[in-house]
Amino acid sequence: MKISKKVVLIGHFGVGKSSLIRRFVENTFSDDYKVTIGVHIFKKSVPIPEEGKDVSLVIWDLEGNDDIRETRLSYLLGTNAYIYVFDVSRPTTYKDIDSDILYLKEKCPTAPIKIVGNKEDLLTKKQIGDLNEKIESFIDFFTSAKTGNKVDELFSKLALELINK
Amino acid sequence: MLEHYKKSQLNVFNQFIIIDKEKIVIQNESLLFKDAIGKQINAVHPFFETVNFLSIKKNEEFYFKCVNINLKNQHHIIDITIKTFEKDTNSLIIIDDLTQHYNNLQKTTQIRNENLINSQLLKYKNQILKEKELFKNQFIRNFSHEIKIPVNSINRMCLLLENSNLSQNQLYTLNVITNINNQLKHILNDILDISKIETGYFKIRTSTFNICNIIGHIESMAKQKCLDKQLKFVSKIDKNCPNFIEGDQFRLTQILTNLIENAIKFTDSGTVKLEVIVKSKTENMVILNFKISDTGIGIEKKELDAIFNGFYQLKNNSIKYPGIGLGLAIVKYLLVALKGNITVESKLKEGSLFTIALPYKISKNQIPDKKLIREKKQSINARKILIADPFSKAKTEIETILNKKEYILNFVESGDEVIESLYRSNYDALIMNTKLPKMDGIETIRYIRLSEETSFKDIPVIMVSENAIDEKEVCIKNKANTFIKKPYSKDLLIEKIKSIIT
Ligand SMILES: Nc1nc2c(ncn2[C@@H]2O[C@H](COP(=O)(O)OP(=O)(O)OP(=O)(O)O)[C@@H](O)[C@H]2O)c(=O)[nH]1
Ligand SMILES: [Mg+2]
Numbered sequence: 315m316k317i318s319k320k321v322v323l324i325g326h327f328g329v330g331k332s333s334l335i336r337r338f339v340e341n342t343f344s345d346d347y348k349v350t351i352g353v354h355i356f357k358k359s360v361p362i363p364e365e366g367k368d369v370s371l372v373i374w375d376l377e378g379n380d381d382i383r384e385t386r387l388s389y390l391l392g393t394n395a396y397i398y399v400f401d402v403s404r405p406t407t408y409k410d411i412d413s414d415i416l417y418l419k420e421k422c423p424t425a426p427i428k429i430v431g432n433k434e435d436l437l438t439k440k441q442i443g444d445l446n447e448k449i450e451s452f453i454d455f456f457t458s459a460k461t462g463n464k465v466d467e468l469f470s471k472l473a474l475e476l477i478n479k
Numbered sequence: 480m481l482e483h484y485k486k487s488q489l490n491v492f493n494q495f496i497i498i499d500k501e502k503i504v505i506q507n508e509s510l511l512f513k514d515a516i517g518k519q520i521n522a523v524h525p526f527f528e529t530v531n532f533l534s535i536k537k538n539e540e541f542y543f544k545c546v547n548i549n550l551k552n553q554h555h556i557i558d559i560t561i562k563t564f565e566k567d568t569n570s571l572i573i574i575d576d577l578t579q580h581y582n583n584l585q586k587t588t589q590i591r592n593e594n595l596i597n598s599q600l601l602k603y604k605n606q607i608l609k610e611k612e613l614f615k616n617q618f619i620r621n622f623s624h625e626i627k628i629p630v631n632s633i634n635r636m637c638l639l640l641e642n643s644n645l646s647q648n649q650l651y652t653l654n655v656i657t658n659i660n661n662q663l664k665h666i667l668n669d670i671l672d673i674s675k676i677e678t679g680y681f682k683i684r685t686s687t688f689n690i691c692n693i694i695g696h697i698e699s700m701a702k703q704k705c706l707d708k709q710l711k712f713v714s715k716i717d718k719n720c721p722n723f724i725e726g727d728q729f730r731l732t733q734i735l736t737n738l739i740e741n742a743i744k745f746t747d748s749g750t751v752k753l754e755v756i757v758k759s760k761t762e763n764m765v766i767l768n769f770k771i772s773d774t775g776i777g778i779e780k781k782e783l784d785a786i787f788n789g790f791y792q793l794k795n796n797s798i799k800y801p802g803i804g805l806g807l808a809i810v811k812y813l814l815v816a817l818k819g820n821i822t823v824e825s826k827l828k829e830g831s832l833f834t835i836a837l838p839y840k841i842s843k844n845q846i847p848d849k850k851l852i853r854e855k856k857q858s859i860n861a862r863k864i865l866i867a868d869p870f871s872k873a874k875t876e877i878e879t880i881l882n883k884k885e886y887i888l889n890f891v892e893s894g895d896e897v898i899e900s901l902y903r904s905n906y907d908a909l910i911m912n913t914k915l916p917k918m919d920g921i922e923t924i925r926y927i928r929l930s931e932e933t934s935f936k937d938i939p940v941i942m943v944s945e946n947a948i949d950e951k952e953v954c955i956k957n958k959a960n961t962f963i964k965k966p967y968s969k970d971l972l973i974e975k976i977k978s979i980i981t
Contacts, residue, residue, distance in 0.1 A: 318521075320529040327592045347596075349589040351581060352545025352556060357525040372525045377545075378592075388543050392532055406599050 316359075318370040319476045320392055324385065324418070325399035326407040327378030330432040333459035334399065335375050338469050343460050350377045353389055360473040369473045382414050387421075394479070395472055396427040402445060402456065403436045411451050426475055428454045430468060435460050496520075496572040502531050509574055511550060511557070520572075524548060527572075530561065534570045539563050545581055556581035613678060620674040623667045628922055630667060633660050634929055669805040672733075676812045683816065684903060687842040688728040690720055690767075694755060697732060701739050701751065710746055714753040721765055723842035729902060730813050731837070735769060737806040738833050742773035746830070749774030758836060765839050772832040778825040786823070787811040810835075862980055863887045863904075867897045867911040867920070868943070877910070880969045881976075894918030898926060901935040907980050913944040913954065920944075921957055928958045939979035943967075 323331040332350050337343055339358050354375040359368045376389055396418050400408040411429065418427055434442055434456040442456055454471075457464040494509035504515045504523065512523050520527040526546060533541055543559040560573040637657045645653060675681040698714045705712040735753065742751045754770040778786060787807050814821050819837035862885060866877055869892045881888060891900055894915045900906070909927075913920035920942060930936050942954035942962050951962045960979045963971065 318528050328596045347589075347593065349585060349592050350547075351585045351588055352547060353543075354547040355524070355526045355529075357528075370528075372529045374529070377588075380595075386544060388541055391541070392529060403603070404596070404599050405603060 316368060316370050317477060318372055319394040320372050320374060321395045321397060321472065322374045322376060322390065322393045323397045323399055324376050324382055325378055326380065329378060329399045329401040329407050330459045331378065331399050332375050334432060334457060334465055335373055337459045337462055337465045350375055352377055360470060362474055362477050364474065365477055367477065369477050371469065371473060383417060390421050393422050393425050394476055395425050397430055398427055399430045399432050401433050402431045402442065403433050408449060411449060415451055428468060428472055430454060431456045432459060434458045434463060494574040497569050498572065499569050500567045502534060511548065511555060511574060511576065533561055534563055536563050537566055616674045616677040619670060620678060623671045623674065624917065627667050630660060630664050631925055631929060635925060666805065669809050672809055673812055676816050681816055683727045684729060685725055685727060686903065687723055687725050689722055690724055690755065691716060691722065693728055693732055697735050697739065700736065704740065704743050705751060708743065710743060711750040713750060716755045717757045719757045720755055720767065721841045724765065724839040725842050726839040727817060730817060734810050734813050734835065737810050738771045741806050742771055742775060746773045746775030763841055765841055767837055767839060769835045770832060772830060774830040777827040777829050777831055779827055783823055783825065861885060861887050862907040865897065865900055865906045865909045866890050867915055869912065869914065869916055880972055894920065894923035897923050905934060906938060908939045908941065908976060910941045910943060913942055913950050921953055924957050924959055941975055941979065
């Protein structure tokens with residue numbers, strides 16, 4: 315049987331969760347913002363050449379809020395991995411990152427969490443470096459759904475981690 | 480009846496699916512997943528793939544609200560309920576299609592989120608702009624400070640040159656250089672002031688002062704300047720004006736001087752006038768209007784607003800009336816800092832009237848005159864000494880050496896503070912470390928000796944330093960009265976002090 319894993323994208327509104335998924339699943343991007351309400355579910359199969367297998371990622375694109383504690387708990391049931399997304403151009407979206415991660419760990423202690431700073435195309439390399447210094451939590455990837463930078467890397471790395479779990 | 484009708488309508492949206500323990504669809508009423516029967520529920524939609532593990536839980540209900548599903552190019556937003564029963568039995572899936580309701584919700588959320596994001600971005604951009612502005616101002620501040628040092632050195636060199644047997648022609652040229660250098664110094668001070676206000680380094684120094692004295696000083700300065708242009712200067716003070724008020728007299732002088740110098744600059748014949756009027760008065764507070772009027776060239780209506788911007792020059796006048804036009808900008812900045820305001824009325828070719836309003840506290844205990852302080856001091860024989868040293872150890876050292884009955888000690892840590900203290904109060908001597916932050920000791924004594932402040936330019940100064948070899952000569956060259964190397968003995972310090980205070 316094919317391995318299937320539930321991956322949840324979570325974070326403030328407008329940080330680019332839906333855009334990252336659209337880039338990953340359809341390889342497209344739009345500058346228009348369409349708010350997600352509730353949850354969208356997508357599926358994409360990721361080949362893992364190292365293991366000679368495929369992993370099927372069922373990706374839950376959650377609606378963003380001001381506070382992730384407002385997220386409906388049923389959405390988190392059975393999650394295999396989280397991608398916590400923030401917007402590098404809006405400090406409000408990363409100011410609570412540490413406590414948010416703690417909250418997610420509490421909800422699903424075994425699920426790996428990838429922390430992603432999206433919209434890296436809006437800042438210079440130096441600004442990204444400064445931001446990385448400033449935020450205490452380890453940022454796994456600085457991505458851009460717009461240019462596609464590091465999007466595939468993010469999902470492939472996660473898929474590889476999940477296949478061995 | 481309405482209730483009944485509503486209920487039946489709602490029920491229309493409820494659609495049921497039953498799966499068996501193998502997760503195969505055995506009954507299906509749903510309109511959305513029409514061909515599901517006989518299939519593995521996982522294959523019906525990826526949603527079920529991630530929740531089918533729930534079916535092993537006994538007698539529970541799980542609610543998944545607001546799930547977006549795309550089916551055959553149709554977008555639905557549904558609530559899904561999963562109900563489990565006893566072990567190894569069927570499970571029930573209930574689907575409510577609430578697309579319309581959620582679409583409305585989507586619209587309001589869209590507006591809310593967009594507004595919030597825009598305001599967050601704006602706030603952040605403003606913050607970055609502010610930081611940039613601050614950086615710029617700090618840069619300007621440090622930069623002007625750095626330039627002041629060579630500018631002061633040029634002044635000193637000019638003084639030396641002046642006393643060195645120059646020909647008449649050479650003296651004239653030197654005079655021009657000195658004047659230009661003084662202008663440069665003036666501009667630098669103005670820029671420093673503006674940047675200090677913008678970076679929040681600006682200090683308001685409140686003291687009690689006699690308003691008549693201030694106006695008197697300004698009048699003598701203004702009359703001198705008017706003489707050159709054959710203008711008349713008059714000043715007038717409201718009889719109701721309290722004699723002693725509390726506020727920043729230094730900045731008041733600066734504001735009035737700037738405005739009066741400006742008035743003189745733009746007036747070729749006639750009168751420049753300064754008037755002080757009590758605008759309002761309570762028991763403790765007074766608001767004073769200072770009116771500065773002239774019979775000069777006047778300002779065009781459309782230029783009135785712009786004249787307070789830094790570097791603004793009245794049109795076509797920059798040749799006849801040179802200067803970079805920081806004076807009025809400073810006045811405006813200072814007034815903001817002092818919680819006052821300024822208005823201007825003007826008629827082209829007739830003249831201008833600047834009116835400023837400033838609040839002051841009315842002083843209850845009048846301070847005695849400086850002269851009186853000096854007499855009192857002499858009567859108790861205590862000497863007032865200013866000590867500038869950035870190391871806190873120095874403070875305790877000197878305090879133990881110098882007897883409290885004989886000396887009144889005041890400690891500061893930087894060159895800036897030395898100058899500030901000297902402006903504020905009279906001292907009998909200054910003991911200063913050569914190593915001071917920002918403006919060092921050498922630079923500070925240079926400033927003191929070159930200043931035109933009769934109250935402190937000749938103050939006796941003892942310079943203190945750790946490395947005597949290099950610095951003694953420099954200190955003496957810069958007109959320090961004496962020099963003392965650290966560490967020093969108690970007797971030596973007292974001897975040095977006695978040698979410079981008569
Ligand atoms: N410049 C830039 N813009 C991006 C990027 N990713 C997303 N955006 C823009 O950001 C806005 C929000 O993107 P979404 O993907 O809808 O954000 P979201 O996190 O799904 O938002 P919610 O659904 O409200 O939680 C859109 O206007 C996107 O075009 C990116 O990498 N770079
Ligand atoms: Mg979204």
